[in-house]
Amino acid sequence: MAVQTSVLEVARPGPGGVVNVPEPPPELERAPLVANNRSFGWLSNRVASLSEDAAPVWWWILFIPSVLALAMLFLMMSYQISTGVGVWGNMHPVMWAWDIVNFVWWIGIGHAGTLISAILFLLRQRWRTAVNRAAEAMTIFAVMCAGIYPLLHVGRAWYDWWLLPLPNSNSIWPQFRSPLMWDVFAVSTYFTVSVLFWYMGLIPDLAVLRDRAKSRVRQFLYGLFALGWTGSNRHWSNYEKAYLILAGLSTPLVLSVHSIVSLDFSVSQLPGWHTTIFPPYFVAGAVFSGFGMVLTLLIPLRSMFKLQDIITMRHIDVMCKVTLLTGSIVGYAYLMEFFIAWYSGNPNERFHFENRALGPYQWAWLFMVSCNVLIPQLFWFKRLRQNLVVVFIISILVNVGMWFERFVIIVVSLHRDFIPSNWGYYRPTWVDICTYIGTFGLFFTMFLLFIRFLPLIAVSEVKGVTPQADPHHPLGGAKEGVHHA
Amino acid sequence: MPEPASKPYGILAEFTTAASILHAAGKVRQAGFRHWDVFTPFPVHGLDKAMGLGNSKVGWFAFLGGVAGYTTGMLMIWYMNTLDYPIVIGGKPMFSPFSAFPPSYELTILFGAFGSLFGMLFLNRLPRLHHPLLKNKRFSLVTHDRFFIAIEADDPKYSETETRKLLEEAGSRHIEVVEE
Numbered sequence: 001m002a003v004q005t006s007v008l009e010v011a012r013p014g015p016g017g018v019v020n021v022p023e024p025p026p027e028l029e030r031a032p033l034v035a036n037n038r039s040f041g042w043l044s045n046r047v048a049s050l051s052e053d054a055a056p057v058w059w060w061i062l063f064i065p066s067v068l069a070l071a072m073l074f075l076m077m078s079y080q081i082s083t084g085v086g087v088w089g090n091m092h093p094v095m096w097a098w099d100i101v102n103f104v105w106w107i108g109i110g111h112a113g114t115l116i117s118a119i120l121f122l123l124r125q126r127w128r129t130a131v132n133r134a135a136e137a138m139t140i141f142a143v144m145c146a147g148i149y150p151l152l153h154v155g156r157a158w159y160d161w162w163l164l165p166l167p168n169s170n171s172i173w174p175q176f177r178s179p180l181m182w183d184v185f186a187v188s189t190y191f192t193v194s195v196l197f198w199y200m201g202l203i204p205d206l207a208v209l210r211d212r213a214k215s216r217v218r219q220f221l222y223g224l225f226a227l228g229w230t231g232s233n234r235h236w237s238n239y240e241k242a243y244l245i246l247a248g249l250s251t252p253l254v255l256s257v258h259s260i261v262s263l264d265f266s267v268s269q270l271p272g273w274h275t276t277i278f279p280p281y282f283v284a285g286a287v288f289s290g291f292g293m294v295l296t297l298l299i300p301l302r303s304m305f306k307l308q309d310i311i312t313m314r315h316i317d318v319m320c321k322v323t324l325l326t327g328s329i330v331g332y333a334y335l336m337e338f339f340i341a342w343y344s345g346n347p348n349e350r351f352h353f354e355n356r357a358l359g360p361y362q363w364a365w366l367f368m369v370s371c372n373v374l375i376p377q378l379f380w381f382k383r384l385r386q387n388l389v390v391v392f393i394i395s396i397l398v399n400v401g402m403w404f405e406r407f408v409i410i411v412v413s414l415h416r417d418f419i420p421s422n423w424g425y426y427r428p429t430w431v432d433i434c435t436y437i438g439t440f441g442l443f444f445t446m447f448l449l450f451i452r453f454l455p456l457i458a459v460s461e462v463k464g465v466t467p468q469a470d471p472h473h474p475l476g477g478a479k480e481g482v483h484h485a
Numbered sequence: 486m487p488e489p490a491s492k493p494y495g496i497l498a499e500f501t502t503a504a505s506i507l508h509a510a511g512k513v514r515q516a517g518f519r520h521w522d523v524f525t526p527f528p529v530h531g532l533d534k535a536m537g538l539g540n541s542k543v544g545w546f547a548f549l550g551g552v553a554g555y556t557t558g559m560l561m562i563w564y565m566n567t568l569d570y571p572i573v574i575g576g577k578p579m580f581s582p583f584s585a586f587p588p589s590y591e592l593t594i595l596f597g598a599f600g601s602l603f604g605m606l607f608l609n610r611l612p613r614l615h616h617p618l619l620k621n622k623r624f625s626l627v628t629h630d631r632f633f634i635a636i637e638a639d640d641p642k643y644s645e646t647e648t649r650k651l652l653e654e655a656g657s658r659h660i661e662v663v664e665e
Binding site: 041171172175178179189207208212228235236237239245249256260461464469472478 | 501502503504505506507510522523524525526527528529530531532533536538540541542543544547551561562565566569570572574575577581584585587588590591592594595597598599601602604605606608609611612613614615616618619624625626627628629630
């Protein structure tokens with residue numbers, strides 16, 4: 001029996017040239033990514049059963065109101081398009097209001113999906129595999145909700161095609177010196193690349209569903225979309241490279257999208273908008289709200305679908321930590337905006353920030369600061385990160401706070417600009433409110449259909465991070481003394 | 486019994502662990518086979534090396550896509566706002582690489598992403614909805630929890646008895662001949 005060696009001591013080759021690496025003490029051991037040592041087969045069965053079994057009652061209870069809200073969205077859109085943009089509360093001096101607030105809010109929520117799928121992939125954060133599929137789906141649906149607003153708020157939606165690089169009826173091309181045109185390219189690229197990335201990740205998992213399918217319809221449809229995937233290692237080799245490149249391309253993409261959204265504001269000359277801190281501040285806020293939404297969606301899902309062994313408490317814990325970090329970055333940005341307003345000595349800038357904190361919209365500012373900066377600080381405490389009820393409530397408050405942040409930036413900056421005779425107070429109309437509720441209908445209808453018909457968890461990727469997937473691990477079949485060059 | 490007219494696609498051997506497939510893949514490669522492949526439910530670490538696969542060529546497709554995207558963006562904006570219909574907006578220059586950069590940057594990513602996805606599909610010859618292995622009952626476990634090696638009948642070294650023996654020695658418990 002060898003003498004117990006310290007972990008810090010250099011391991012020397014013992015007899016037979018075998019290096020004895022002492023096991024780390026149990027308290028330093030990380031929790032496994034898949035709890036209870038579940039087998040490959042268990043993972044396939046668990047995830048596939050979600051779309052193979054009959055829909056649970058709670059699914060219908062959520063689905064029916066979502067579809068009704070979606071129907072309301074279509075009604076509101078028809079009313080707005082047929083009557084005019086005046087059905088909204090947008091009125092001088094606040095010409096951008098809930099439409100742009102909701103556009104920025106939804107597109108921000110989308111950012112966690114790409115962050116999880118791309119940036120955490122490049123950083124080799126293997127825990128991402130349990131949540132990336134659902135987060136990417138969330139991204140796509142959130143961008144769909146976001147995309148509705150700019151298309152509607154132009155007022156004459158039938159001219160939306162003028163945004164495309166096509167000559168309009170007077171042979172005039174779009175004007176690329178405007179950040180609004182950059183935004184068109186950023187958002188449409190973001191949507192397209194997110195769909196490509198999501199679909200590529202789905203191919204091996206669609207093959208899982210294809211190979212288990214009992215009915216002809218399922219065999220045909222999953223078979224069609226799995227593109228004839230066989231799990232060939234020659235294919236996996238190209239697939240993994242393509243996945244890495246897509247992650248590498250999506251990383252600058254996700255950073256650029258909310259940067260460009262922020263340029264819609266910061267390129268203008270309005271106090272409260274004309275700030276160089278906007279791009280990083282918007283990106284941090286977007287990731288913050290996106291993780292809030294991922295937690296809001298996954299905490300109920302993991303218990304309803306009994307996925308606790310795949311989405312473990314460790315996953316919840318790390319996502320809370322990302323929320324805490326990005327929330328604190330946002331808090332720093334809030335402070336820095338006030339500091340620069342004071343330090344610049346610009347009277348308009350100073351007035352704007354006084355007005356933001358003490359003016360007629362003080363209530364919105366207080367909501368924003370408390371939900372985004374103060375409440376997430378509770379995540380410093382491990383006990384609260386482990387309490388699912390607390391995490392769920394905070395995750396919702398994060399998105400309430402982020403909505404108010406966009407409201408503060410857009411409406412509060414516009415409502416009192418340079419000349420007091422130009423001032424006003426904005427109120428939304430019932431159409432604004434119903435359209436916003438309608439976008440939730442679109443989002444949840446899409447998301448509920450997704451969890452019923454597509455693999456909610458990236459099964460093939462989760463299999464790959466289990467110990468039995470590692471050919472050099474005893475659970476992967478490695479015998480002592482067997483070494484593969 | 487298979488009909489005598491049907492041609493064998495190859496021989497299919499089943500394995501149950503990641504270590505055994507890695508070990509067997511090394512053996513098959515050493516035996517000098519060329520038309521063979523390994524099938525796994527997830528990418529197994531080290532298998533590319535064991536099979537002797539080189540670096541994937543997907544990167545070239547993505548790179549060419551990216552270059553095409555950036556060039557398209559810059560040329561398109563220059564043509565539209567400078568050549569075909571110049572309009573003075575706020576005294577700004579007709580074309581500036583700075584204001585043309587954000588859309589061109591997005592197009593770089595967009596075309597690069599198309600390049601990597603379609604490059605991957607092209608290199609893998611996908612979609613291919615009919616494959617002899619996909620008709621095999623046992624092979625459907627490849628997406629569940631099993632690992633397979635298939636050696637094709639058109640490999641110069643293929644022999645139904647010898648190849649079977651090799652795969653048995655490599656540790657496979659279940660071997661069968663798959664029809665075309």
